[in-house]
Amino acid sequence: MQSATELIPHLFRTEYSKIVAVLCAHFGIDHIETAEDIASDTFLAATELWGLKGAPENPAAWLYTVAKNKTKNYLKRNTLFTGKIIPEIKQTAPVNTEIDLSEAGIADSLLAMIFTICDPVIATEAQIALALNLLCGFGIQEIATAFLTNKDTIYKRLQRAKEKLKEARINIAIPGEAVLPQRIASVLITLYLLFNEGYYSVSGAHPLKRECCTEAMRLTLLLLENERTNLPAANALMALMCFHASRFEARADQSGDLVLYNEQDISLWDQSLIEKGVSYLNQAAQGSALTKYHLEAGIAYWHTHPGDSKEKWEAILQLYNQLLMLEYSPVAALNRTYALAKANGPEAALIEAEKLNLQDNHFYFVLLGTLYTNSDEDKALHCFEQAYCLARSAADKQLIEKKIHLLSIQK
Amino acid sequence: MKDFLFLFRADYSSYAKRSPEALQSITKKWMDWIGSIAAQNKLIDRGNRLENDGKVIKPNNIVTDGPYCEIKESLGGYTLIKAETIDEAVTLAKGCPVYEIGGSVEVREISKM
Secondary structure, three states: OOOHHHHHHHHHHHHHHHHHHHHHHHHOHHHHHHHHHHHHHHHHHHHHHHHHHOOOOOHHHHHHHHHHHHHHHHHHHHHHHHHHHOOOOOOOOOOOOOOOOOHHHHHHHHHHHHHHHOOOOOOHHHHHHHHHHHHOOOOHHHHHHHOOOOHHHHHHHHHHHHHHHHHOOOOOOOOOOOOHHHHHHHHHHHHHHHHHHHHOOOOOOOHHHHHHHHHHHHHHHHHHHOOOOOOHHHHHHHHHHHHHHOOOOOOEOOOOOEOOHHHOOHHHOOHHHHHHHHHHHHHHOOOOOOOHHHHHHHHHHHHOOOOOOHHHHHHHHHHHHHHHHHOOOHHHHHHHHHHHHHHHOHHHHHHHHHOOOOOOOHHHHHHHHHHHOOOOHHHHHHHHHHHHHHOOOHHHHHHHHHHHHHHHHHO | OEEEEEEEEEOHHHHHHOOHHHHHHHHHHHHHHHHHHHHOOOEEEEEEEOOOOOOEEEOOOEEEOOHHHOOOOEEEEEEEEEEOOHHHHHHHHOOOHHHHHOOEEEEEEOOOO
16 A cells, blocks of 8 residues: 555645635635635645554545535634624525535536636636646646746746636636637637647656646546537547657657657557547547647647658648648648658758748758758758757757757768 | 738639549649648638639629620639738749649739728
């Protein structure tokens, strides 16, 4: 059996958010801090008691019971207080002291909290921080580490976001049918960004980064488990995450450095996650909606096929064409041009690359350098050097340095 | 940046005579061309293709089956793009695959009143 010191951090990750969500849904957005306090107190009690007596047989159930009792006590004290001090305030409805920590109750509350946190009244970066804090049980220090910033910034960001939610009097609930499509769109964006925060981070393969990804997947799965939110776009997002996550083991070496796609050990790709991704992608194909998650999942699907084939790169090129028609982004423009080189040849791609006008983007010069390699090595080298000057993160500079080195020994 | 409308005209009846492979290859060229404009962040709306059939309504409620029997070229679709000048818009239009079937692109600036 695990010792209490190992068990509690793990349970904190899985159970803290559930208790907070259920309590928030019970008390309403005005009492978000009360919910956090009771959940924290519950874990404090666990730490004190389990350290002395050892962990109980069913630790999660123990936590729920303690949280329930603490809530009852809190409500009792609170009604006593309001009843004595401000007697003119009449309770319109009897206070329900029974909180619902059943499996279904937890799932509903968590889902309602996802919608609350992803409400467009708060900025996206605050949504992500709040999601990590309240839905994933990340501490402020952990979020600061994950975002490469300091505790103060994150603390203020979280406080401001909570204040905004209170001011807007957000109702903690799954939105009604009329606004659901629009609201789910902002939920999906936040979950997508939370995943990307972990996957494309500049700080490399920090374990917290990977946890951002698994948490984003866990929350997306919550959407899929409720029939109202089990929509094609959510399935497409889940498929995308599965395909990307299938390469987790392969994309970092033992020192934690990033291993590029072409250099990965294919035997480390997680085939079961790829299969899951395919099944979510099939679910996503229902209906006529074609979102950027569908297109990105399609691209990610083709990347689960190792090696180069005409069919693969032609399919990826067309998916990038469609993605760009839906929504422009420099990354998509660069990747489209790379796919064009693979499908139509580097000459055709160079003509297109020159039109992109992304002179301040180091990946643009990496792309140009790659396209010039084999045809004009001096130009290629010059492009990589320009990319090196523009790159800001150490990880990117290191990757570009490798390319310059490879090119120099070829010459 | 100004907004421009591309109007594609061609003898689309010749499409029907082409093999499925040839049609697929034309579709790819269209997708690559519009994808190229989108990759330059100059696409506003890829627009729509138009069906061959249509009606034309004239004064005194005269409805005809369209002017298609009179002229070979018909309006087959439109796309909205943005560019600094009409010359830049013309440059973008030069890669259009419609010329391969003898068609044309009309470039018009959208009036912003």
